[in-house]
Amino acid sequence: MAEPKDPARQRRADQGVKAPMRSPARSGAADRKDDRGCEVPPPLPKDDLHKLLFAHSPEAAREIQDYVEWQCRGEEKVLHVEKVASERVLGREHAVWDVHTDKERWWVVTNPTNLYSQTLMPSLDYTLSFHIGSS
Numbered sequence: 122m123a124e125p126k127d128p129a130r131q132r133r134a135d136q137g138v139k140a141p142m143r144s145p146a147r148s149g150a151a152d153r154k155d156d157r158g159c160e161v162p163p164p165l166p167k168d169d170l171h172k173l174l175f176a177h178s179p180e181a182a183r184e185i186q187d188y189v190e191w192q193c194r195g196e197e198k199v200l201h202v203e204k205v206a207s208e209r210v211l212g213r214e215h216a217v218w219d220v221h222t223d224k225e226r227w228w229v230v231t232n233p234t235n236l237y238s239q240t241l242m243p244s245l246d247y248t249l250s251f252h253i254g255s256s
Contacts, residue, residue: 167200170203181204182203186202188229188236189220189222189227189236192236193222197223198223199220200221200222202219202220202221203218204217205217205218205219205245210253214231214232215231215232215252215253216230216231217229217230217231217245217248218231220236225238226238226239227239228242228245232256235252235255237251237252
């Protein structure tokens, strides 16, 4: 049996740990590696993200999509809407949505509804605190 070149592989082999099987679809030259040599899968297309969401209200998601497109004056098209948090503060329910458009990513916080650029406000917690303090 050939000796593994990588010390980590040698340790795994000594412990009887088998290497994970590679999917034929993922094997080959298309794989990318980070600076540590770990495989990095390609990003998912935004059009497919909705297939991976937990159960949510399609009507509420549509309302958020319509709101963002209205606030962007039709200059951005919503590609993905995902409810990522819901917090009750002083008896008021605030839902937080992660919205991807063709140009930007937005936080949308409800009660009252407002949107915030994730470029300017990358932290969900900070954005929710700011929103509650402003309303």
